[in-house]
Amino acid sequence: MPLIDSKSSQAFFDEMYDENGACRPHYFKYESLIKRVSRKKLNHLQFAADKAQVGMGMTFNVYHDDQGVEKILHLDIIPRIIPSSEWRIIEDGLKQRIKALNLFLQDIYNEQNILNDGIVPKDLILGSKDFLEPCIGLTPPKGIWCHITGTDLVKDKDGQYYVLEDNLRCPSGVSYMLESREIIKRAYPDLFNDLGVRPVSNYPIRLLNMLQYLSDKSKPKIGVLTPGVFNSAYFEHSYLAQQMGCELVVGMDLIVEDNIVYMQTTGGKEQIDVLYRRLDDTFLDPQAFNPDSMLGVPGLFNAYKAGNIAMANAPGTGVADDKAVYAYVPEIIKYYLNEEPILSNVPTYLCRKEEDCKYVLDNIKDLVVKETNAAGGYGMLIGPKATAEEHEKFRGLIKANPSNYIAQPTLSLSTVPTLVKDSIESRHVDLRPYVLYGEEIDVIPGALTRVALKKGSLVVNSSQGGGSKDTWVLY
Amino acid sequence: MLSRVANSIYWLGRYAERVENYARFIDVNFNLMLDMPQDMKEQWEPLVQITGDRDIYVKKYGSHFDRKTVIFFLAFDEDNPNSIFNSVQNARENARMIRENLSKETWEKLNETYHYVKSGKEKSIWKKEDPRSFFSHVKDSVLLLYGLAENTVARTEGWYFRQLGQYLERADKTSRFLDVKYHILLPSHEEVGSPLDFLQWTALLKSVTAFNTYRRFYGNITPSGVVEFLVLDKHFPRSVYFCLKEAENCLYKISGSDGVGFKNSAEKAMGELRSKLEYDDVNDVISTGLHEYLDKLQIKINKISNEVNKNYFQIKSNLIFQTQEQS
Numbered sequence: 098m099p100l101i102d103s104k105s106s107q108a109f110f111d112e113m114y115d116e117n118g119a120c121r122p123h124y125f126k127y128e129s130l131i132k133r134v135s136r137k138k139l140n141h142l143q144f145a146a147d148k149a150q151v152g153m154g155m156t157f158n159v160y161h162d163d164q165g166v167e168k169i170l171h172l173d174i175i176p177r178i179i180p181s182s183e184w185r186i187i188e189d190g191l192k193q194r195i196k197a198l199n200l201f202l203q204d205i206y207n208e209q210n211i212l213n214d215g216i217v218p219k220d221l222i223l224g225s226k227d228f229l230e231p232c233i234g235l236t237p238p239k240g241i242w243c244h245i246t247g248t249d250l251v252k253d254k255d256g257q258y259y260v261l262e263d264n265l266r267c268p269s270g271v272s273y274m275l276e277s278r279e280i281i282k283r284a285y286p287d288l289f290n291d292l293g294v295r296p297v298s299n300y301p302i303r304l305l306n307m308l309q310y311l312s313d314k315s316k317p318k319i320g321v322l323t324p325g326v327f328n329s330a331y332f333e334h335s336y337l338a339q340q341m342g343c344e345l346v347v348g349m350d351l352i353v354e355d356n357i358v359y360m361q362t363t364g365g366k367e368q369i370d371v372l373y374r375r376l377d378d379t380f381l382d383p384q385a386f387n388p389d390s391m392l393g394v395p396g397l398f399n400a401y402k403a404g405n406i407a408m409a410n411a412p413g414t415g416v417a418d419d420k421a422v423y424a425y426v427p428e429i430i431k432y433y434l435n436e437e438p439i440l441s442n443v444p445t446y447l448c449r450k451e452e453d454c455k456y457v458l459d460n461i462k463d464l465v466v467k468e469t470n471a472a473g474g475y476g477m478l479i480g481p482k483a484t485a486e487e488h489e490k491f492r493g494l495i496k497a498n499p500s501n502y503i504a505q506p507t508l509s510l511s512t513v514p515t516l517v518k519d520s521i522e523s524r525h526v527d528l529r530p531y532v533l534y535g536e537e538i539d540v541i542p543g544a545l546t547r548v549a550l551k552k553g554s555l556v557v558n559s560s561q562g563g564g565s566k567d568t569w570v571l572y
Numbered sequence: 573m574l575s576r577v578a579n580s581i582y583w584l585g586r587y588a589e590r591v592e593n594y595a596r597f598i599d600v601n602f603n604l605m606l607d608m609p610q611d612m613k614e615q616w617e618p619l620v621q622i623t624g625d626r627d628i629y630v631k632k633y634g635s636h637f638d639r640k641t642v643i644f645f646l647a648f649d650e651d652n653p654n655s656i657f658n659s660v661q662n663a664r665e666n667a668r669m670i671r672e673n674l675s676k677e678t679w680e681k682l683n684e685t686y687h688y689v690k691s692g693k694e695k696s697i698w699k700k701e702d703p704r705s706f707f708s709h710v711k712d713s714v715l716l717l718y719g720l721a722e723n724t725v726a727r728t729e730g731w732y733f734r735q736l737g738q739y740l741e742r743a744d745k746t747s748r749f750l751d752v753k754y755h756i757l758l759p760s761h762e763e764v765g766s767p768l769d770f771l772q773w774t775a776l777l778k779s780v781t782a783f784n785t786y787r788r789f790y791g792n793i794t795p796s797g798v799v800e801f802l803v804l805d806k807h808f809p810r811s812v813y814f815c816l817k818e819a820e821n822c823l824y825k826i827s828g829s830d831g832v833g834f835k836n837s838a839e840k841a842m843g844e845l846r847s848k849l850e851y852d853d854v855n856d857v858i859s860t861g862l863h864e865y866l867d868k869l870q871i872k873i874n875k876i877s878n879e880v881n882k883n884y885f886q887i888k889s890n891l892i893f894q895t896q897e898q899s
Contacts, residue, residue, distance in 0.1 A: 154668070154683045326669050338672035345672045350574050352888055361887040363578045363729065363826070 101514045101521050110254050110511040111523055112177060123180040123571060126292050130285070131175070136519065142284045143174050143516055149280045155273070155332060171564030172277050174284050177513050177526060177546040178292075178569045187250065187258060188540045190440030191532050193430060195246055198263065198417050199534065200433040202242040206232050206413060216432050217425045221449070221500075225422075226470070227415035229378060231385050231398060237411040238311045239535075244409035245304070245373075246532040247271065247545070250440070252511035259443045259508065261527065263426070265410060265418040267375045270545040271531050272333035273565055275300055275340075278543070281567040293572040297543035300531070301340035307535030308341075308371045311407035317370035320344040320360070322351075324376050324392045334375050344369070348376075353396030356403040371407045378412045420469040420503045421447055443508060449500035457495065457504040461488045464504040466495070479555060481507050510555050513566060515548055525549045526566065527557050542570040573729045577673055579885035580666040581730050583898045585737025587663035588682070591689075592714035593745040594623075594646055594656045595707040597779055602704055604775035605639070609768065616642035618755040622748045625652055644698040647689075647707075656710065660689045662898070675724040678717060685713040729826060736822040736880065743815035744873050747866045749779045750802050753795075754863045773798055780810045799862060800854035803869075812869065813849045819876075820846050826884070838879035845872045 101114070113124045120128045131139075147169065150156075156167035179187075204211050205222050212219045222228055247268025249261040278297055282289060308319050323334035325347050338345035344360065351369065352359050359366035376393065379386040385398035400406050416422065424445040427438045446453040446464070457464060461480050468476035478491045495502045512523035530544040546566040547557035557563040597619065605614045617637040620629045623646065632651060633641050647656045664686040671679055689710060697703045725731050753776050763769055773793050777783040782801065785808055790797045805811035809818075820842045824831045827839065834840040857865045 151687060152680055152684055154671075154679065321672075326665065331668070335668065335671035339674075339676075343672070344574060344577075345670070346574065347576070349887065350576050361575050363573050363575055363884045 101523055108254060109509045109523070109525070110252055110256050112252075112511055112513045112526070114514075123178050127176070127178060127288065130288055139174070139516060140519070146172050146174050146280050146284065149283070150276075153276060155276050170273060170559050171550060172273075172280060173515050173524075173548055173564055173566050174281065175514055175516055175521070175566065176281060176569050177528075177566045178571065179544075181571050183258075184542065184570050186439065187528075187530060188542075190258070190260075190438070191246075191248055191530060191540050192538045193434065193436060193439050194248070194260065194263070194426065195243060195532050195534055195538055197430040197433045198265065198426070199240075199242050201429050202411075202414060202417050203236065203240060204433075205416070206235055211429070211432055214432075216428050217422070221421055222416060225416050225419055227378070227413075227419060229386070229413040229416070231402075232411075232413035235402065235413075238404070238407040241311070241409075241534050242411040243414050243417070244307060244311075244411070244534050246534070247529045248532065250528040250530070251443075251508055252528075254509040254511075257441060258528075259441050260423075260426070261443060261508075262420070263418040263423060264529075265414040266377065267410070268529070268531070269330040269333055269375075270529055270547075270565075271300060272336040274531070274541075274543055274545045274568070276336070277565060277567045292569065294569040295542040295572055297541055300541050300543075301337060303533055303539060303541070304337065304373070305341040305343070307533045307539075308343075308373055308407075308409060310535040311409065312370040314370055318344070318360075318368060319371045319373070320346040320369050322346055322348070322372045322374040322376055324380070328375075330375065337373070346372075348392045348394050351394045351397070353394060353400050356396070356400045356405050358394070358397060358400045358406045369406065371409070373409050378415055381408075381412060420445075420467050421449065421500070424503065443505045446504045447500075448495050448502040448504065453504075454495065454499050457502075458492055461492060461504070463507060465507050466491050466502055466504045469501055469503055479507065482555075507555070510549075510557075513546070513548065515550070515566075517550070517552075522552065524552075525555050525557065528568070544568040544570075573673075573733075575885050575887045577670045578729070578733045579881075579898075580670045581673065581733040582737040582880065582885070584663050584666040584670070585734035586741040587659045587666065588714055588717060589738045589741040589745070590654065590659045591656050591663065591685075592711050593742070593749075594654070594659070595710040595714075596781075597749065598643055598646055599704050599707040599711065600775050600779040602639075602702075602707075603778070604771065607771050612768075614639055618752045619646060621755045622752045623654060624748075625654055628652055640698050643703065647698060648693045657689055657693055660686050660710075673730050675720070677720045677724050681713065681717045681720055685710065685717065688713065732822040732825045733884075736819050736826070739815040739819040739822070740873055740877055742810060743812045743819070744870055746780055746802055746810050746812050746815065747869050747873075749776060750799065751863060751866045752776065752779075777802075782808060782810060796854050796858060799857055803857060803865075804849060804852060804854065813846070816842065816846045816849060823880075836879075836883045838876060838883045841872070841876045841879050845869075845876065 113121060115121055150169040150172060156169055201211065211217050212222060243265045245268065247264045247270060249264060250258045251261050252258050274297055305319070309317055319341070320343055321334050321338040323331060323345060325331065328334070335345055346360060350360055352361055352366070358369050360369050374381065380390040381393045382395060382398040383390045383393050384395045398412065401408055401412070423442070424447055427442050430436060430438045446457050448454040448457055457466065464480045466478040466480065478487060480488065510525035510527060513526050514521050515524040526546050526548045528544050528546055531541045533539040533541070546568045547559070547563050548566050549555060549557045550564045551562055554562070601616070601619055608614065616639055619642055620626050620637060628651065629645055633645070645652050645655065649655045650658060652658065664682055667674055667679055667682050692706050697706045753772060770793060773795065774783060777786050777798060780802065786798065786801050789801065801808065801811065803812045806813060808814055823839050823842055827835045829835045829839065834843055
């Protein structure tokens with residue numbers, strides 16, 4: 098008998114059970130263990146996991162929420178397991194994709210061959226608010242633009258992975274991948290060895306090595322630049338700085354003189370060489386970008402241009418993870434690498450194209466509509482789940498500003514059994530693996546699996562009632 | 573070390589010490605009241621008096637000082653900037669800002685202490701007939717935190733900034749504890765030297781865990797003995813002199829000085845006060861008047877703290893004027 102209490106619909110791919118209700122081989126050992134554990138014990142394990150998160154201070158701040166500032170991201174104790182055969186595809190696919198996107202960024206800020214050859218429309222790039230003019234003509238240290246990527250993948254009912262978003266700016270969540278593993282290891286002490294789960298714990302050192310690679314000094318000074326303690330991802334910023342053993346800095350700690358960036362220390366000024374910045378592009382430097390930014394460092398961009406500081410990710414990457422540019426990524430891969438994309442894109446309708454726009458307006462009830470520049474699950478419409486009024490509202494929005502919207506068919510996100518109060522039910526998940534681009538491209542064998550905790554919901558964002566699962570990539 | 577980080581570590585040290593002192597203080601006063609003669613009113617006003625936050629109390633609750641209100645005020649009241657709840661929250665906020673500089677163990681223990689105090693607030697501990705176990709747990713949590721730090725934190729700049737904060741705070745609080753005796757009233761002049769007087773001095777010593785040590789050093793409990801011990805003793809880790817000597821050493825370690833003379837205004841102010849205490853005897857204290865002496869002491873400790881701020885924490889503004897003043 099399967100573990101789940103209410104059987105999932107055939108319309109979805111379940112990661113643990115096949116369409117006949119038989120356990121998939123890579124879940125065999127987990128299933129036999131979990132069947133021997135009483136529900137009471139399971140609930141206790143879940144309780145212990147919640148408690149551990151509060152104790153570790155693994156909390157995040159939710160915007161627009163008056164109910165206290167700190168919440169935990171619910172961590173479900175039933176893991177998502179990925180067999181090595183599947184992982185190989187993800188790994189190869191992501192390496193290919195990041196390599197191409199990096200070449201794309203270098204190109205559009207320099208020669209602009211891909212635009213001149215008409216592969217990607219010029220106005221889409223040059224007219225994007227994320228195309229940063231100050232970056233034109235710039236080559237970042239070692240030619241790397243997107244050092245840290247957290248690509249969102251989903252698995253459709255055909256069992257194939259699709260890339261949903263590239264997230265080339267400041268992808269968050271990696272600390273949850275790391276700390277969740279520590280917590281879940283306590284829940285299944287015997288299973289880890291037995292199953293052969295690949296470790297993720299060396300991520301901070303790999304991140305540090307990547308950041309060190311960006312400087313030519315033998316012992317560069319490295320810092321994580323955070324907007325501050327009120328940012329929703331602050332826990333992660335401080336966690337990573339602590340794990341890497343480097344400085345955690347805010348804008349006011351830094352000062353730029355003669356294009357050199359210094360930290361203000363108790364012993365005076367001290368030069369800093371590499372910044373892992375978790376501040377959006379336009380907040381980085383009020384002199385170069387948003388003059389209202391109180392978070393940035395005046396003069397930072399000039400110091401960067403002068404080659405006196407490296408930043409990860411490089412300013413200007415945002416233009417490549419725009420949801421409209423996303424539609425062109427398969428073309429981008431072919432253009433630079435002369436290869437077929439290993440990971441598929443979700444078919445995407447660009448409302449900026451007339452025929453696509455018409456299709457979207459006519460079929461809005463079957464589609465997911467997204468703003469090209471929004472993140473966090475905000476500003477989107479899930480056609481099949483929305484009311485006629487909402488459809489009409491979005492039709493209006495699209496007509497008013499078509500190039501601001503794209504639409505995609507509703508994907509049937511795969512499911513994983515999830516502990517819900519006193520029962521185990523299937524819930525939809527996505528997958529966010531992390532990729533580091535330093536001396537080589539490095540895909541970490543693990544991921545943040547986000548799970549939509551509401552029954553039937555397809556929105557996995559933490560700001561919209563999503564939780565997480567530990568992700569076990571097997572040897 | 574970043575100036576902002578040094579600032580946060582220093583205040584982390586001060587707030588953690590404040591939490592422990594307040595918890596101990598409430599605990600001891602509660603005990604003292606149990607021993608008071610039945611016809612004597614419970615005295616909770618002096619507790620509020622010595623914390624220096626009497627005005628805030630009176631504004632909110634009037635001049636009525638009952639047990640539950642005072643405990644609530646000192647432990648949980650968010651309108652009292654120095655309540656245990658606010659101090660532990662401030663300690664945690666400072667720690668959160670500099671987590672990369674703390675060991676995992678110390679951060680988690682502090683975080684846990686914060687959640688414990690918060691739960692006490694939610695459970696209305698001050699309404700309990702006997703809340704002592706709560707306060708002794710808080711006290712133990714801070715001591716455990718010190719123990720963890722002692723064994724997991726490297727003796728670099730950050731360590732000395734936290735110690736500096738801790739010892740300056742403790743010097744201030746010990747002097748205030750001593751001052752409480754000045755404010756606690758005896759029914760009449762004849763009671764000086766009475767069992768009641770004795771009880772109060774004992775309670776005072778217990779407030780700073782000095783009772784046993786005092787007994788071993790002095791035997792009899794006399795006012796001048798207690799004053800000498802708590803202000804001038806060279807070896808007891810909660811005497812004002814000892815705290816200042818430790819704090820001075822922290823300043824030397826931070827500036828890398830050889831401990832002769834001074835390198836900056838913080839070291840100057842510290843050295844002056846430390847040497848005054850080093851060469852004062854108990855008669856100097858008593859002839860100045862205990863209350864006056866302690867008052868001056870507290871003002872000088874404040875001045876040292878301001879000098880530390882000036883020398884180490886202020887940073888050049890790159891946007892608007894930036895400083896992070898705490899108290």
